[in-house]
Amino acid sequence: MYLRMARRFALETDKRLLAKAVWMLGVKGLRSVHRHKRRLKKGEFFPPFLYMSVINSCNLRCQGCWVDVAAKQHKIELDAATRTIEQAKEMGNSFFGILGGEPFMHKDLLTLFERHRDVYFQVFTNGHFITDDVAKRLRDCGNVTPLISVEGSEIISDTRRGRDGVYNQTMAGIEAALRNKLLVGVCTSVCKSNIDDLVTDKWVDRLIEMGVMYCWFHIYRPVGPEPNPQLALSSEEQRRVRQFVVDTRATKPIVVIDAYHDDAGNALCPAVTGFTHHVGPWGDIEPCPVIQLATESIHDDRPLKDTFNESTFLKDFRELTAGETRGCVIMERPDLLVELAEKHGARDTTARGGVIEELKNVSPRRSQYQPGDEIPERSLVYRWAKKYAFNDFGTYARHFDAQRYQDPDDKVDAPELVQIGEPSRR
Numbered sequence: 275m276y277l278r279m280a281r282r283f284a285l286e287t288d289k290r291l292l293a294k295a296v297w298m299l300g301v302k303g304l305r306s307v308h309r310h311k312r313r314l315k316k317g318e319f320f321p322p323f324l325y326m327s328v329i330n331s332c333n334l335r336c337q338g339c340w341v342d343v344a345a346k347q348h349k350i351e352l353d354a355a356t357r358t359i360e361q362a363k364e365m366g367n368s369f370f371g372i373l374g375g376e377p378f379m380h381k382d383l384l385t386l387f388e389r390h391r392d393v394y395f396q397v398f399t400n401g402h403f404i405t406d407d408v409a410k411r412l413r414d415c416g417n418v419t420p421l422i423s424v425e426g427s428e429i430i431s432d433t434r435r436g437r438d439g440v441y442n443q444t445m446a447g448i449e450a451a452l453r454n455k456l457l458v459g460v461c462t463s464v465c466k467s468n469i470d471d472l473v474t475d476k477w478v479d480r481l482i483e484m485g486v487m488y489c490w491f492h493i494y495r496p497v498g499p500e501p502n503p504q505l506a507l508s509s510e511e512q513r514r515v516r517q518f519v520v521d522t523r524a525t526k527p528i529v530v531i532d533a534y535h536d537d538a539g540n541a542l543c544p545a546v547t548g549f550t551h552h553v554g555p556w557g558d559i560e561p562c563p564v565i566q567l568a569t570e571s572i573h574d575d576r577p578l579k580d581t582f583n584e585s586t587f588l589k590d591f592r593e594l595t596a597g598e599t600r601g602c603v604i605m606e607r608p609d610l611l612v613e614l615a616e617k618h619g620a621r622d623t624t625a626r627g628g629v630i631e632e633l634k635n636v637s638p639r640r641s642q643y644q645p646g647d648e649i650p651e652r653s654l655v656y657r658w659a660k661k662y663a664f665n666d667f668g669t670y671a672r673h674f675d676a677q678r679y680q681d682p683d684d685k686v687d688a689p690e691l692v693q694i695g696e697p698s699r700r
């Protein structure tokens with residue numbers, strides 16, 4: 275399997291792009307994690323991976339999206355994005371996740387990539403704006419991987435994403451990216467309506483056949499103004515997704531990403547461990563894209579280094595949450611976020627202004643934390659990589675108190691649980 279994977283990378287992608295990914299994502303990425311660990315030992319903090327939602331606008335209207343895509347357009351201007359990236363680079367960062375809205379609606383996006391050829395970008399996109407011309411420019415940059423979201427078969431995808439033809443346009447974007455030999459990923463927010471179609475060997479085999487190099491399965495999180503809880507997965511379905519990810523990693527020549535487990539299958543939240551934080555379209559610094567609360571901004575006068583180091587809001591978020599659960603706080607303990615917002619006077623970073631009410635309306639449910647049902651990695655490579663570079667960096671050992679954990683499944687009766695859930699944002 276590893277040989278087949280190596281062969282695919284060697285023969286199916288542009289060698290220059292592959293070399294850049296290995297250097298910036300592999301070597302420099304590991305170095306940034308190493309610097310993060312050293313900072314933690316000294317009691318300092320700066321997340322080694324930053325996500326930036328560069329624009330709120332989107333051409334789609336997906337079920338369960340938490341971004342105010344129909345509000346007046348707002349974006350992180352080129353200079354502000356450049357300043358943020360430069361300051362993160364000084365801290366050793368070499369990888370940036372770019373989200374929206376739909377990032378390709380930001381007119382300066384490609385210029386941003388061209389300006390920062392020494393770091394690597396992963397763009398979360400619906401693929402609709404990836405034409406051959408755009409893909410050629412991305413190939414020329416060499417430092418960008420599009421992560422294109424597919425949310426189901428044609429009918430399901432078009433329902434999830436708000437209109438006819440979405441699926442076909444997305445597939446056209448994937449094909450344009452692949453024709454131009456980009457390193458392409460496909461992601462899915464797994465929910466009740468797509469789990470049977472996409473969490474399958476058949477779908478992964480098709481991605482491999484197309485030339486897709488990696489896939490990413492998120493779990494649908496019922497948040498935002500229209501959470502669509504009927505789409506959320508039950509605990510059993512979430513364990514099924516985890517088992518599928520572990521098995522696929524060990525058997526198929528495609529990289530599979532998930533961001534919720536360490537090598538032993540222990541659940542974690544990458545925002546709580548401090549692995550990532552997020553900058554929203556208005557410049558607000560949030561724990562993660564779906565937690566739309568902040569006390570700081572990239573537009574503040576302070577250097578970013580000091581902002582992350584001194585933010586009591588983010589520190590409290592990490593410690594308070596880690597004390598109560600290893601899962602996703604917005605799914606399991608939205609009340610903690612309300613408490614945190616009140617304590618720190620955190621502002622609602624949405625245009626709609628209803629985040630606290632939305633949090634109060636969330637019905638708690640289990641997330642990636644499935645105590646007693648941990649599924650360890652089967653693949654030696656993933657096991658090693660996670661041991662070194664993707665784990666909790668001691669966060670839960672320091673803070674988690676099993677006595678304080680409240681199992682959401684204990685509170686929700688079975689029929690209600692089946693009705694709970696949400697779709698993804700794109």
Ligand code: SF4
Nearest residue numbers: 543544545562602603
């Ligand atoms: S809080 Fe939930 S959605 Fe945010 S990073 Fe953690 S697990 Fe993911």
